[in-house]
Amino acid sequence: MPNPFVGSEVGRLREVIVHRPGVELLRLTPQTKDDLLFDDLIWVHRAQEEHDRFSGALVEHGVTVLHLDQLLRETLSHAEARSFLIDRATDERIHGPALAPVLREVADRMDDAALAELIIGGLTKRELLELTDEPPSVVLHTLGMDHLVLAPLPNHLFTRDASCWVYDGVAVNSMRMPARIREAYTYEAIYRWHPRFAGRAFQRWSDALDDAAATVEGGDVLVLGDGAVLVGMSERTTPQGVERLAQRLFAAGSADRMVALHLPGAREFMHLDTVMTMVDERSFIEYAGLGDLPSYTITPRGSGEQVELDIADHRPGRAHHAIADALGVDGLRILTAQQDVHSAAREQWDDGCNALAIAPGAVITYDRTPTSNAYLRESGIEVIEMPGAELGRGRGGPRCMSCPVVRDAT
Numbered sequence: 001m002p003n004p005f006v007g008s009e010v011g012r013l014r015e016v017i018v019h020r021p022g023v024e025l026l027r028l029t030p031q032t033k034d035d036l037l038f039d040d041l042i043w044v045h046r047a048q049e050e051h052d053r054f055s056g057a058l059v060e061h062g063v064t065v066l067h068l069d070q071l072l073r074e075t076l077s078h079a080e081a082r083s084f085l086i087d088r089a090t091d092e093r094i095h096g097p098a099l100a101p102v103l104r105e106v107a108d109r110m111d112d113a114a115l116a117e118l119i120i121g122g123l124t125k126r127e128l129l130e131l132t133d134e135p136p137s138v139v140l141h142t143l144g145m146d147h148l149v150l151a152p153l154p155n156h157l158f159t160r161d162a163s164c165w166v167y168d169g170v171a172v173n174s175m176r177m178p179a180r181i182r183e184a185y186t187y188e189a190i191y192r193w194h195p196r197f198a199g200r201a202f203q204r205w206s207d208a209l210d211d212a213a214a215t216v217e218g219g220d221v222l223v224l225g226d227g228a229v230l231v232g233m234s235e236r237t238t239p240q241g242v243e244r245l246a247q248r249l250f251a252a253g254s255a256d257r258m259v260a261l262h263l264p265g266a267r268e269f270m271h272l273d274t275v276m277t278m279v280d281e282r283s284f285i286e287y288a289g290l291g292d293l294p295s296y297t298i299t300p301r302g303s304g305e306q307v308e309l310d311i312a313d314h315r316p317g318r319a320h321h322a323i324a325d326a327l328g329v330d331g332l333r334i335l336t337a338q339q340d341v342h343s344a345a346r347e348q349w350d351d352g353c354n355a356l357a358i359a360p361g362a363v364i365t366y367d368r369t370p371t372s373n374a375y376l377r378e379s380g381i382e383v384i385e386m387p388g389a390e391l392g393r394g395r396g397g398p399r400c401m402s403c404p405v406v407r408d409a410t
């Protein structure tokens with residue numbers, strides 16, 4: 001088993017964590033979908049078929065596919081992992097002092113598989129009352145029978161965001177949106193206690209348990225390679241989070257330059273990888289409507305624990321130059337298909353820019369963005385299409401649905 005290491009954005013992908021959608025998506029209703037960050041309800045059976053095609057394509061191309069729910073079940077066989085995750089799913093500040101201990105007692109009684117399903121799938125009041133007597137909880141009394149007592153985690157589908165591997169370490173991310181905060185705890189437990197990770201040599205770039213406002217989400221982090229990192233400061237990733245990530249990477253000597261792009265804080269641009277992804281050593285697919293983004297290059301001053309940050313603030317229009325400099329190439333090849341403004345906006349919304357590279361010049365994309373896909377092919381990129389009619393309703397594409405753990409440098 002190779003040690004976790006992600007040496008680039010486009011080098012050969014060796015090992016990845018994905019999550020096949022399950023019961024948590026059945027919790028989406030017209031009333032809950034917005035808070036749960038989905039734009040529509042999902043036909044779960046069809047979404048599972050689409051996801052199986054995704055995993056199948058990865059396996060066909062020699063990638064080891066780890067399934068998040070299985071990793072979680074296996075992690076829960078460890079007593080400390082159980083209490084770590086049960087503590088965080090039964091927080092008194094969320095459920096109140098009367099309900100929290102009852103939820104905890106119900107969770108404690110579950111076997112590993114049921115507990116994994118509880119953590120990811122959540123629990124309604126009706127389901128709770130099938131497992132225990134009703135406690136004198138005001139919180140519970142105010143809920144209808146089919147209201148959720150424990151929120152599900154439907155965005156576990158997007159394994160990219162709650163943790164991300166950058167060179168020889170992992171950031172377990174402090175998430176911006178309340179609906180996604182608990183996702184990071186799942187990864188924290190897996191990386192601490194699952195035998196595939198526990199005891200292996202890797203660094204920690206952030207710890208979701210204490211980074212609070214310094215939020216970073218993996219969709220904003222691109223591992224350019226050879227010590228360079230590209231990050232988006234977005235609706236989700238704050239400048240504080242970027243500085244903290246840079247400082248920890250620099251202090252360990254694992255990276256020595258970071259380019260930060262300041263994205264408009266809007267849902268359609270929620271992460272950098274919704275508008276820009278890397279498809280070979282110097283080519284990026286990029287959304288036509290992105291415009292000139294302010295950009296910064298961050299480098300270390302000093303070394304080790306004492307490292308400080310130097311910042312170069314670039315003029316508008318210099319972002320591509322800054323990225324090319326960080327990559328050590330003369331210029332970038334920016335791939336933006338010619339299409340009318342409406343079509344470009346629709347394909348961006350449908351994740352046409354969210355390509356997952358499985359090797360330099362070979363990517364997986366959704367089939368629902370034909371113009372972008374055709375343009376990539378004309379540009380010499382191998383495009384493996386997967387269906388995304390249902391999955392795409394969660395506003396994430398193949399890159400968002402993958403957490404690379406082992407990837408070659410280029």
Ligand SMILES: NC(=O)NCCC[C@H](N)C(=O)O
Nearest residue numbers: 037158219271394395396400
């Ligand atoms: N990297 C990504 O862009 N991930 C997609 C996340 C979609 C999810 N529904 C969210 O709003 O957070």
